[in-house]
Amino acid sequence: NAGVTQTPKFQVLKTGQSMTLQCAQDMNHEYMSWYRQDPGMGLRLIHYSVGAGITDQGEVPNGYNVSRSTTEDFPLRLLSAAPSQTSVYFCASSYSNLAGAYEQYFGPGTRLTVT
């Protein structure tokens, strides 16, 4: 199993540009989520999905869109990049029940800089 993969690893954008961060998992997990990590703030939930076709907002959703057309993929779209979106982005997945012990598996991250 490759686990959770994310592309790209690094990205530099100019203010106003758009882009999509890719996330894929091969563990047949129902639950997938996107976090951003900023120094001194831990990880904050952006959007999450409990299954194909179902998405919902997390703590910091503004400026981001998601969709979930398949179980495996959960892309994150930045609509019009702003310097405040400079961060490290992590995708995670898990089974969504007690049998799966709710353990979330994290991807390696995408480091995004917006100038």
Add this chain to the structure above:
Amino acid sequence: AQSVTQLDSQVPVFEEAPVELRCNYSSSVSVYLFWYVQYPNQGLQLLLKYLSGSTLVKGINGFEAEFNKSQTSFHLRKPSVHISDTAEYFCACMEYGNKLVFGAGTILRVKS
């Protein structure tokens, strides 16, 4: 709403000394609790979790944590640290629906 407070932003410790990383949570309902570790330039890896049952939870790499409901704490401990334990450690809380709320993190620096 749930929240997680990690009481120390950095903890320096000498190799082979014991260490405790402190975590308090706030929630009005029963929660699941987790500790994750992040090595430099890597993703997060689960150290241990408390879902129910015994309040003393053992994890990987010799770490353990104790759930204390009355004090709403979930402190992480290791009796003897190694240089390779240098990393950032995150405490996290889950109320429902797989949504994790993370603390701000504690950087453990192990010195020789």
